[in-house]
Amino acid sequence: MFAGVARGQESSSRSDAPAGNPTLPSAPAAKIPGVAAAPIAEGGPVAALRDVLLAACSQDGNGFARFLTERSKESFKRLTPAARVALMKRFVLLNVPGKASATANPAGRPLVRCETPDVTTEMAIGGADVRENVAFLPMELRDAADSTGVSVHQINMGLVREGGQWRLLSIGLLLLDLPALEVEWDAAESDANESTALENLKKLSDAVEAYRRTYSSLPESLAVLGPPAEGAPTHEAAGLVDRELAAGAKDGYVFRIVIAGASALGAPAKYELAATPSDYGRTGMRSFFRDADGGWHAADRRGAVGATSDPKIN
Numbered sequence: 001m002f003a004g005v006a007r008g009q010e011s012s013s014r015s016d017a018p019a020g021n022p023t024l025p026s027a028p029a030a031k032i033p034g035v036a037a038a039p040i041a042e043g044g045p046v047a048a049l050r051d052v053l054l055a056a057c058s059q060d061g062n063g064f065a066r067f068l069t070e071r072s073k074e075s076f077k078r079l080t081p082a083a084r085v086a087l088m089k090r091f092v093l094l095n096v097p098g099k100a101s102a103t104a105n106p107a108g109r110p111l112v113r114c115e116t117p118d119v120t121t122e123m124a125i126g127g128a129d130v131r132e133n134v135a136f137l138p139m140e141l142r143d144a145a146d147s148t149g150v151s152v153h154q155i156n157m158g159l160v161r162e163g164g165q166w167r168l169l170s171i172g173l174l175l176l177d178l179p180a181l182e183v184e185w186d187a188a189e190s191d192a193n194e195s196t197a198l199e200n201l202k203k204l205s206d207a208v209e210a211y212r213r214t215y216s217s218l219p220e221s222l223a224v225l226g227p228p229a230e231g232a233p234t235h236e237a238a239g240l241v242d243r244e245l246a247a248g249a250k251d252g253y254v255f256r257i258v259i260a261g262a263s264a265l266g267a268p269a270k271y272e273l274a275a276t277p278s279d280y281g282r283t284g285m286r287s288f289f290r291d292a293d294g295g296w297h298a299a300d301r302r303g304a305v306g307a308t309s310d311p312k313i314n
Contacts, residue, residue, distance in 0.1 A: 045128045045135035045159045048166035056091035057100035057114035069167045120144040133161040193252040193284045197275045207240035252283025260292040274305045
């Protein structure tokens with residue numbers, strides 16, 4: 001989904017730093033006794049990159065957005081929460097939020113640590129090569145437990161001065177142009193959400209049938225299919241689906257149930273299920289529908305609820 005960004009980061013065998021720009025060692029250098037690390041100039045490009053990495057580590061979207069250009073910031077706000085998190089993950093190569101801290105490494109370079117239960121990464125930031133309103137900074141990302149340098153990724157980061165503040169411009173040779181990638185990311189996430197929506201709709205159908213077998217009636221709402229707050233399942237909290245699905249919204253889709261008929265004994269006998277994109281065009285395109293006879297349908301209805309007239313699917 002973020003292949004372009006990934007390629008820019010994963011050129012681990014070389015540095016993309018411009019000629020004359022200092023690169024970082026593959027292993028921490030010994031600290032020279034009596035030599036203090038140079039303080040980081042707050043408001044400068046090094047401090048900006050440090051704060052970007054701290055925000056990416058903790059998956060702080062608001063903090064991360066502060067260091068995007070105005071053009072990219074607007075696109076970042078429009079991305080789905082999952083897409084925003086996926087972008088921040090690329091900066092620290094970690095899948096879960098971490099505990100972020102900033103110190104200096106033994107060579108005196110600014111060092112950002114991102115600690116998770118499974119792994120800790122360290123990101124050492126080199127000196128900035130400033131050219132008018134553009135700055136290039138070499139960065140070395142490594143597994144903190146790696147003493148051999150096998151896991152080292154060397155990346156050159158670009159920042160641009162905009163509105164008096166340093167903001168992200170590039171990762172390696174790749175410009176961080178979120179508007180240009182926004183359509184591609186939305187399409188990829190939309191496709192994934194559609195597949196998941198159909199799976200979730202079928203889970204709901206199975207849960208409804210299980211509810212009918214257990215309680216000899218259909219559920220009055222999706223909510224009663226969810227787990228109980230405590231104790232054993234009951235007809236008011238059957239424990240057949242998770243809380244999100246029972247609440248009717250999950251993975252970019254909204255789910256509904258409609259009781260469509262009644263048996264001769266007065267118990268509801270038929271039902272319809274529907275799944276529609278919560279944000280049409282971004283979280284999904286197609287609407288999915290289970291008709292009262294158990295047939296499955298799908299169509300692009302521009303966000304409207306599906307119907308039996310839609311094309312059938314398996």
